[in-house]
Amino acid sequence: TTNRTFTMIKPDAVANGHIGAILDQISKAGFKFVAFKYTALTPEKAGEFYAVHSERPFYKDLVSFMSSGPIVAAILEKDNAIEDFRKLIGATDPAKADAGTIRNLFAKSIDANAVHGSDSDENAQIEGNFFFSAFERF
Ligand code: CMP
Numbered sequence: 836t837t838n839r840t841f842t843m844i845k846p847d848a849v850a851n852g853h854i855g856a857i858l859d860q861i862s863k864a865g866f867k868f869v870a871f872k873y874t875a876l877t878p879e880k881a882g883e884f885y886a887v888h889s890e891r892p893f894y895k896d897l898v899s900f901m902s903s904g905p906i907v908a909a910i911l912e913k914d915n916a917i918e919d920f921r922k923l924i925g926a927t928d929p930a931k932a933d934a935g936t937i938r939n940l941f942a943k944s945i946d947a948n949a950v951h952g953s954d955s956d957e958n959a960q961i962e963g964n965f966f967f968s969a970f971e972r973f
Pocket of ligand 1: 893945952
């Protein structure tokens with residue numbers, strides 16, 4: 836099944852007041868909300884979430900940035916969710932993101948890039964499970 840993905844609105848986009856605009860774009864693109872919360876990652880939790888990147892040179896900055904303020908976490912549903920959501924948000928580096936994508940509009944740098952989107956079905960499940968119990972999904 837490729838009908839679900841996981842997203843976070845990252846601390847930069849929350850701090851800059853873009854929660855509403857980003858949720859509006861997500862809804863208008865046809866995604867339904869399966870699960871949703873306003874929360875924050877401690878450095879320990881961020882380190883765990885991004886463990887797959889622990890050997891990368893940007894890991895430390897990533898963990899520190901992702902625990903720097905509140906985030907929105909959500910599970911989204913739509914046909915072809917993973918691929919369509921990645922198109923909606925644009926390239927990881929906002930300088931390379933197509934015009935009109937969420938990162939083109941709201942991101943400032945490769946770390947402060949406004950939103951996360953799962954890169955595979957398997958990761959969408961792992962990431963959704965990290966934040967949400969069965970009772971929090973609708
Ligand atoms: P995301 O896809 O949410 O998860 C990994 C994050 O690492 C990515 O978004 C970027 O914000 C961040 N990052 C920083 N530097 C790099 C890089 N060189 N390549 C990929 N991701 C990077």
